[in-house]
Amino acid sequence: MSTDRPTGELTAREGAGTVADVPERFENPGLPAHPERLADRDPKAAKRVERQLVLLLLISIAASIGGVVGWATIPVGTTLMDVRLSTLVLGLGLGLALLGIGVAAVHWSKTLMSNKEYVEERKPIASSEEVRAEATEMLETGIEESGIARRPVLKGALVGAAALAPLPFVVPLVGELPEQWDSRRFAHTAWGRVPAGSGGRLPDGTMGRRLATDPDGRLIRAADVTNGSAFQVIPHGLENEEHYLEEKAKAVVFMTRIDPAEMTISPERRDWHYDGIVAYSKVCTHVGCPVALYEQQTHHLLCPCHQSTFDLANEAKVVFGPAKRALPQLPITVDTEGYLVARSDFHETVGPSFWERERLDENR
């Protein structure tokens, strides 16, 4: 390569090249010189490559047979080790069989097959004038013979039918949207409803939804919740409700007991805990992961997804991480039979933020 760079003006230089040597336009350099490969020059090398190819294909054959034999000899379904071994042998058989063929094909084409370069001119894409004229004529004749231009009512009916045909498919799809996008269904959870048999009577005479363990649905007495113990809680009788999983996803609660002396409790939440038993929504206010890594010594509740940390001794306020809002607290107490019950639904929308969330909470 020349280190000479084109300069602003073309000046004749002594020796190397002059302006007169620069051609009018560059010629097509053509194909580079065809290099001879080792296998082209030396029949011994070609023979060696052939043996390599046969070996590769033999490996492929052996792998295919091995896979089938493995499938036939290893019993599946007795022990886990057998399942693992059977899968491994089948996978290796299939993988090596295909890999052997592939590697052999590439190696073959690179070393033994002719590697002579050819030049083929590209054909024009457009059809010839006569063919195009004939096609246009055929179309025009067709339109003329169908008589559609002379019968406007028929044309209108055809267009109308074609336009309406997709509606039975599209309307149900779009018709679901208003319900799907109605964010009001996020505002309330199953804790606000008390179906028959799932509630307990509060001292003031109203009914509240009882708390139950997740997943086995046992009722919980206040005395069962000892200091530092962890309870994963769902509303009692939730499995009998419609859309059980959707309702569960909104209503899951983490409950523990903290010495009331260690807690900061704001005046309006004075009666939301029962003798130090606190219940908070388990749905992270960041993007909705289940927050349930509880460190009982620090009273910190961690989210496994992005390490948002909430201080349960201080109304689940955020102490670390990307979450912005505290976890909503479920106001609880005990009913006349001694079981823990929810006083009411959460006082705010659970889970992560969305556009209408603040407006929803204002209109609760």
Added chain:
Amino acid sequence: MKALAASRRHRSAPVVLLLLALILTGVAYAALTPDPATAQTASQEQIDTGEALFRTNCSTCHGLDAQGTDLAPSLVGVGAASVHFQVSTGRMPMANNSPQAERKDPLMTPEQTEALAAYVASLGPGPAIPSAEQVDPEQGDAANGMELFRTNCSMCHNAVGAGGALTEGKVAPPLDDATPTQIWEAMRTGPQSMPIFNEASITDEGARDVIAYVMEQREVSPGGITLGNLGPVSEGFWVWIVGIGGIIGIAVWMGARSS
């Protein structure tokens, strides 16, 4: 049969029937009531040995009468299970005052551990060391255990018990080395950062099911190499480095001119 039918109107028939019913109820009750968890009763000798061991090994931090100091909590009422867990996993006595009490080779022999547990249990009531039957994975239902484990344990200990990170240097340890007894004791006593899962949170049967599930995870993985069961980190490393690296290598080989 005829004699029996005739005698049902006999004067003493109600009394006989009542007696029969009472006996039947008593026998059924005795047969159906589950055995209460029988804590091994500790001898006074064992408690004395434990007290001596406690004075020499534990009292520096926990105080001469296990009443607790600024360094370590009181052990009155933590129960034998807590002591047995901490000492048999080597966590106590602690090597240094770090955020995480690491599992290490236990300092005490099993007899010494039981003596220590007996001494601490004598200070106040707490969870006892479980019987072999209570923690027998053979009697547990691993499927139900999986549901309980997923709800209660998996967020810290990983879905198959491979462990995970907490805050400020603390970790939820992998459960690979824990014995069934230690798993039961950890649930019931809540060592270090771990909260307590008492009988109201996870029933005794549920605890055994959880143990059965954890033990099942130690069997060979049917899906092949587990890569530590750590999820996207190790699997992503494998795919990006080994998988894509291999594909690039093959592409380079295919494009290279044969000599």
